[in-house]
Amino acid sequence: MFGKFLHVDLGTEAFGDHVVPEEAVRKYIGGKGLGIYLLDSMTAPGTGALDQGNALFSLTGPFTGTIFPTSGRFVVVTKSPLTGMYVDSHSGGHFAKELRRAGYDGIIVTDKAERPAFLWIEDGRAELRYASALSGGRPWTRRNPPSGR
């Protein structure tokens, strides 16, 4: 059943599973559709894009991780810091397939971390690791983060 999300609250550093009701999954399928469903249900009116109340979603679709052609993709959804409106952006690569193989159909990130951190997910386990060694660099120099804290 598609719709199991990893919810990470950066303020409390709490982790939990967020399972979207099947009725909603059937209405929105996954990816972009579930993105607006979750963004609308988890943000209040007046929330700024960079406020603690905003949420960041990474979503796969029902085909992700299968052999369906070009299905190895995911979409990031949030409230845009540029326009204040809904925004989504799609990406390919190996992340989406690996995320589903680790047991999750998507990730929900809420609140703010006190210091730079990255999310480590492995076979249904997730943890925050501090990323001070990565902070301040340019993205393309940070593609192979150190595995330690």
Next chain:
Amino acid sequence: MTDEKARVAVIGPAGENLVPLVTITIDSDSDQTRAGVAETVKAIQDERAAAYSLVVCDFAPYEQERTLTCLRHVTGWDITEEEYLAAGERTWNHTRLFNARKAGVSRKDDTLPPRMLEDPSPCRPRGNRRFPSGGGSWTGCSTSTTN
């Protein structure tokens, strides 16, 4: 066609019957449009939003019924084509509601950026003309066409 002044804008019956994937064809210097374009754009938007919810590549032209057969196998749903396209329409509508209720977007924002409305196009097919705002006709001088 022998008349050099003749211009063509073509949208087939598919567009007006909301077939999801159709093409609006215009010739190189046409500023004509006709009924059916808005419906076609809406149908394409709905279908694409559903595909973006599957999270598959935008540029791959899948045969929709086979895609839905795969979706039924993967999910166990008995989803119909109508339900699939309705999910895309729902996604658009929900996004618009979100932007209206939680992002302060209103009908006054239903327009194109100023540059597209105010700057004359420097090159063909709309050379030296501006896009008509408010449903008027094209303004500016018509340029000669060279192929």
